[in-house]
Amino acid sequence: xxxxxxxxxxxxxxxxDAKVDIEDRGYQFGDGIYEVIRVYSGEVFTMDEHMERLxxxxxxxxxxxxxxxxxxxxxxxxxxxxxxxxxxxVYMQVSRxxxxxxxxxxxxxxxxxxxxxxKDFKRPSKQMNEGxxxxxxxxxxxxxxxxxxxxxxGNILAKEEAASKGHFEAIQHRGETVTEGSSxxxxxxxxxxxxxxxxxxxxxxxxTRRVIKDIAAKSGVPFVEKTFTVDELLAAEExxxxxxxxxxxxxxxxxxxxxGQGVPGPVTVKLQEMFTGRILxxxxxxxx
Numbered sequence: 332x333x334x335x336x337x338x339x340x341x342x343x344x345x346x347x348d349a350k351v352d353i354e355d356r357g358y359q360f361g362d363g364i365y366e367v368i369r370v371y372s373g374e375v376f377t378m379d380e381h382m383e384r385l386x387x388x389x390x391x392x393x394x395x396x397x398x399x400x401x402x403x404x405x406x407x408x409x410x411x412x413x414x415x416x417x418x419x420x421v422y423m424q425v426s427r428x429x430x431x432x433x434x435x436x437x438x439x440x441x442x443x444x445x446x447x448x449x450k451d452f453k454r455p456s457k458q459m460n461e462g463x464x465x466x467x468x469x470x471x472x473x474x475x476x477x478x479x480x481x482x483x484x485g486n487i488l489a490k491e492e493a494a495s496k497g498h499f500e501a502i503q504h505r506g507e508t509v510t511e512g513s514s515x516x517x518x519x520x521x522x523x524x525x526x527x528x529x530x531x532x533x534x535x536x537x538x539t540r541r542v543i544k545d546i547a548a549k550s551g552v553p554f555v556e557k558t559f560t561v562d563e564l565l566a567a568e569e570x571x572x573x574x575x576x577x578x579x580x581x582x583x584x585x586x587x588x589x590x591g592q593g594v595p596g597p598v599t600v601k602l603q604e605m606f607t608g609r610i611l612x613x614x615x616x617x618x619x
Contacts, residue, residue, distance in 0.1 A: 338447040426443060464499060519564055539579070
């Protein structure tokens with residue numbers, strides 16, 4: 332078995348040798364950001380969009396990434412090559428760096444700490460074909476969900492509630508307004524149109540969400556960025572969630588309520604097919 336290589340603060344090292352300082356602010360405060368990037372047949376999918384969002388998140392929280400976008404993109408590609416990843420993900424994390432513990436930002440020229448590693452990850456084909464279930468959970472997170480930060484306790488609690496009930500995802504809502512899943516964006520289909528929460532501070536503007544918006548426009552399916560209620564979600568013709576690892580995932584039941592006919596709907600299936608087409612085109616592979 333090959334020795335897994337990770338990237339840590341400027342060096343490629345064996346995973347067993349990768350250590351994080353106890354005073355790293357990512358470890359102590361969750362003071363950092365991250366991205367998860369998909370790899371299909373050894374090729375990176377939507378690399379530019381993920382990297383641009385990483386730097387946007389850094390700007391929003393005044394975090395200095397010690398590599399420019401092109402350098403970090405090159406590092407990701409080298410890491411994939413070193414680990415011979417065919418179908419998987421790259422996890423990348425940047426913290427504010429190492430400094431004596433204090434709540435305000437450290438003074439001086441402190442560079443961010445950067446780590447990245449790969450993981451084999453197959454497409455969830457069975458779940459995408461059959462659909463998954465979800466549960467409703469009150470959204471208790473902070474008000475800057477547009478930043479892909481390491482502060483995920485609210486998301487984790489929601490996901491655990493879903494998992495403990497045997498569901499794939501937790502659908503979060505603030506009062507009656509649906510926001511997003513614990514690790515995904517949420518969409519419903521009504522009268523043939525796709526509805527999803529606007530890209531405000533209350534959700535993360537997912538990369539898969541952006542791809543869906545683009546392919547919907549190209550296929551002539553109306554894509555409406557407008558809030559909807561829990562009742563509207565439960566009465567929807569179709570429902571699906573989307574993320575880097577879940578792709579376009581049909582949701583066929585929420586708690587005790589079947590969505591539509593209780594099977595993946597035609598709009599969702601069409602989006603799945605077009606999303607796969609985008610993968611084939613961008614990653615220049617024969618099949619995935």
